[in-house]
Amino acid sequence: MKKNMGLTDKIIRIAAAIFVAILYFMGTISGMIALVLGIFAIIMVITSFISFCPLYIPFGISTRKKE
Template structure:
């Protein structure tokens, strides 16, 4: 797995995951939408930790800096 996510992308995904977790565990979003939100937050957090997004790999997108 080669890294395909840049630092800005990783930070944005982490912030979104933290906001989603706050919304769910704060009781603001509940039920099915809450569970979907937690799953999306977990995926965002996991992909930002490993710096690899499978969807980016399928599409051929890279947000990380390349060395020349």
């Protein structure tokens, strides 16, 4: 598994996940929307920690800086 996520990409994904959590705990989102957004938030956090996004592979995208 080759890393393909840069620092900015990781920060944006974690910020989006935190935003979803805030919306949920404030009661702004609930039900099926909360469940779907929660799953996406968990996926975003996991991909941020492992620095790998499988959706980038088919498109040849990498946000990492060249070494």
